[in-house]
Amino acid sequence: MKTIRLVPIGIIHTPYKTPEGMAIQSKFDRHGTGQVKLFSKYRKGLKDIKGFSHLILIYHFHREKREMVIVRPFLEDKNRGVFSTRSPLRPNHLGFSVVQIKKIHKDGFDFWGVDMLNQTPLLDIKPYITHIDSRKNVKNGWFQKHLRGGKIPRRARIMKNHLA
């Protein structure tokens, strides 16, 4: 099967030089701020994002080299099929986060909801649109028990023992 070549459109800057202490999902991060800085040829593509509150970021887990089909997720000590998890050990190492716009600049924007490492290569930005991206009557599989009551789960940040 043919290889697909992607080129980063910019860089995500975050407070996390290592995964330790970082939220496992942007939704679980209530305080951190990240910055997206686009390379100059892509900046005009930010036109019209002003009216949106949330954006989808697709990026590369650039520090992860392992690719596994069975993984142990951060939330529990069981082996799961990687496509039932959001683990960075996934094939192709594509990361996906919904973030909230804090401030727009000429070359990018600041956002809330940091769950990626500093210097992460950004591959795409899409507007988050309620009617398209928000679904009702969803079954959440093995995640459901960790997310009861809409609370942030106990293991919502990456701890040292997850990184072994």
Place this chain on the structure above:
Amino acid sequence: MKTIRLVPIGIIHTPYKTPEGMAIQSKFDRHGTGQVKLFSKYRKGLKDIKGFSHLILIYHFHREKREMVIVRPFLEDKNRGVFSTRSPLRPNHLGFSVVQIKKIHKDGFDFWGVDMLNQTPLLDIKPYITHIDSRKNVKNGWFQKHLRGGKIPRRARIMKNHLA
């Protein structure tokens, strides 16, 4: 900036050999069925998807060669910054759809919500999780006026004149 090489994990089969008549978003497709078929080395990664109703597919707009920063979206006749749209003309040609599982097979699954062409190379599958992926208090920018009342918009399918 360094190129990132991705390898398809499988193929998406759909009724659409050409874009004409295809929904512009999976949410706007109420009847079609697509099939995901994974290459053999990735099939074990499907373990545990059974408990989920919806999956996120990330794929490659393999037929689109143009990359533009200003585009004309399907829904209206105005020029928009590409990152405020879901246009396939985007840099890196990454597609993103939330689909509903219809039936799981050993080598993949059937799904509802078809908005991709037949033979689309699949790059990743992630579980759609309400608490992580569904957001409230969202501002939908220029899309908002097209999506009032939760109805499917008038230009929800790709017409011949969009393809010029």
